Amino acid sequence: MEPLKIGFVPAHREPFNEEWAxxxxxxxxxxxxxxxxxxxxxxxxxxxxxxxxxxxxxxEKVISLFKEKAIxxxxxxxxxxxxxxxxxxxxxxxxxxxxxxxxTKEGPFTADGNRRSDSFCGTLSISSGLHRxxxxxxxxxxxxxxxxxxKNSVTDFSRVCAISRGFIGARIGxxxxxxxxxxxCIFSEDQLMRKFQQRVIPIDLADIMSRxxxxxxxxxxxxxxxxxxxxxxxxxxxxDTIQKIAGLEDALxxxxxxxxxxxxxxxxxxxxxxxxxxxxxxxMGRLTDKGIMASCEVDIYGELTMLMQYLASLGETVPHFxxxxxxxxxxxxxxxxxxCGNGPPSLACRSGDISLKSHSILGPxxxxxxxxxxxxxxxxxxxxxxxxxxxxxxKFKMLVTRGKIVASQQKLRGxxxxxxxxxxxKLYNTLVKQxxxxxxxxxxxxxxxxxxxxxxxxxxxxxxx
Numbered sequence: 001m002e003p004l005k006i007g008f009v010p011a012h013r014e015p016f017n018e019e020w021a022x023x024x025x026x027x028x029x030x031x032x033x034x035x036x037x038x039x040x041x042x043x044x045x046x047x048x049x050x051x052x053x054x055x056x057x058x059x060e061k062v063i064s065l066f067k068e069k070a071i072x073x074x075x076x077x078x079x080x081x082x083x084x085x086x087x088x089x090x091x092x093x094x095x096x097x098x099x100x101x102x103x104t105k106e107g108p109f110t111a112d113g114n115r116r117s118d119s120f121c122g123t124l125s126i127s128s129g130l131h132r133x134x135x136x137x138x139x140x141x142x143x144x145x146x147x148x149x150x151k152n153s154v155t156d157f158s159r160v161c162a163i164s165r166g167f168i169g170a171r172i173g174x175x176x177x178x179x180x181x182x183x184x185c186i187f188s189e190d191q192l193m194r195k196f197q198q199r200v201i202p203i204d205l206a207d208i209m210s211r212x213x214x215x216x217x218x219x220x221x222x223x224x225x226x227x228x229x230x231x232x233x234x235x236x237x238x239x240d241t242i243q244k245i246a247g248l249e250d251a252l253x254x255x256x257x258x259x260x261x262x263x264x265x266x267x268x269x270x271x272x273x274x275x276x277x278x279x280x281x282x283x284m285g286r287l288t289d290k291g292i293m294a295s296c297e298v299d300i301y302g303e304l305t306m307l308m309q310y311l312a313s314l315g316e317t318v319p320h321f322x323x324x325x326x327x328x329x330x331x332x333x334x335x336x337x338x339x340c341g342n343g344p345p346s347l348a349c350r351s352g353d354i355s356l357k358s359h360s361i362l363g364p365x366x367x368x369x370x371x372x373x374x375x376x377x378x379x380x381x382x383x384x385x386x387x388x389x390x391x392x393x394x395k396f397k398m399l400v401t402r403g404k405i406v407a408s409q410q411k412l413r414g415x416x417x418x419x420x421x422x423x424x425x426k427l428y429n430t431l432v433k434q435x436x437x438x439x440x441x442x443x444x445x446x447x448x449x450x451x452x453x454x455x456x457x458x459x460x461x462x463x464x465x
Contacts, residue, residue: 073158080118101139170199173201173203188391246283264294286344301389323339378408378410380405400448405444430465
């Protein structure tokens with residue numbers, strides 16, 4: 001992931017201590033290199049007095065600097081009381097970007113008993129001004145820059161900036177129509193345009209398969225086949241199926257590259273199987289591992305959920321698109337997070353644990369051929385975040401909760417994990433009463449706070465369980 005360009009406004013107000021303001025500015029700049037994905041843009045002493053911002057003239061200079069640098073987010077820190085008017089002028093100029101506000105702690109009294117800073121007071125002037133202007137922001141507290149809680153909140157802010165940068169204006173693919181009986185996968189394209197400036201780019205399934213079939217002798221296809229055989233047990237399917245999986249992966253990756261797609265929803269178990277005799281499951285998992293989020297059953301809100309989680313991880317791990325499948329037969333707060341065989345190979349519980357198989361769960365009465373090419377394995381254990389984006393009447397909401405994958409000795413079909421949550425009944429009641437669907441996205445690690453903060457910035461209601 002490319003570094004995030006973050007504008008930093010060291011806010012100062014006269015007649016508070018000039019020396020203290022400069023010292024706090026330097027202490028902030030000294031800790032920022034600890035955040036490797038953040039490229040900090042700050043006025044220097046040549047642009048503004050002491051490199052701080054204290055009046056309208058300096059605010060205009062800083063606005064010009066940050067526009068020239070095309071910042072992804074804005075940090076405002078009160079080095080002393082902080083001039084609210086100039087700080088708010090900069091915030092107003094970048095109100096479409098994530099904004100982070102923090103204050104610095106007070107230093108010792110001067111020899112004559114005066115205060116050096118009053119940041120505790122001045123931060124309230126800026127926060128109230130942000131509210132007055134209806135500008136959403138994240139508050140990082142009153143801190144010294146070296147403190148752990150400041151590091152945690154800045155790290156979270158960087159994740160919010162990554163979500164905002166990747167989510168707003170995202171191009172997302174729609175590969176084939178959704179399953180006819182899955183009303184649950186409907187979405188509002190005009191709301192995505194209006195709310196998030198996103199573009200949905202459709203392609204016919206026949207066009208994708210035509211591309212896939214045309215790649216039979218390419219060097220890229222041979223490399224994909226080699227990689228598939230190296231990372232999985234392919235004894236359960238024939239060589240022709242492996243070739244088809246590789247061709248489909250190549251075609252979908254080309255489509256994503258041509259259109260600049262960050263994610264795509266793919267028709268998987270209808271015409272893909274009955275007409276072409278292939279499941280895209282394993283190809284989808286491998287695409288997700290490559291940073292192209294791929295959701296099953298043409299679930300557009302599902303792929304956007306995956307995208308938000310992936311961006312929140314700063315590209316360090318990838319999500320698994322799941323069904324809330326069943327409650328554990330014996331354990332109270334555990335459910336099976338499952339899908340046919342779409343798990344990203346990087347998430348396998350053990351190296352060499354992946355099997356490519358033919359898999360049918362639908363039965364012959366539906367007229368669906370067996371699903372050939374599912375990647376079947378248990379996901380590795382650990383803390384996970386579970387999310388789901390949903391929209392009703394033009395209003396977006398996102399479920400955000402946390403759980404833990406618990407390793408099992410069972411041998412189950414598909415890509416799966418047993419997930420333990422604090423209160424499954426409460427979670428399930430929330431899904432039902434809030435109108436969330438049977439699809440969700442699971443990602444390793446705790447990114448709940450980043451997602452909640454991103455929802456506030458993006459105008460999405462966060463439903464936290």
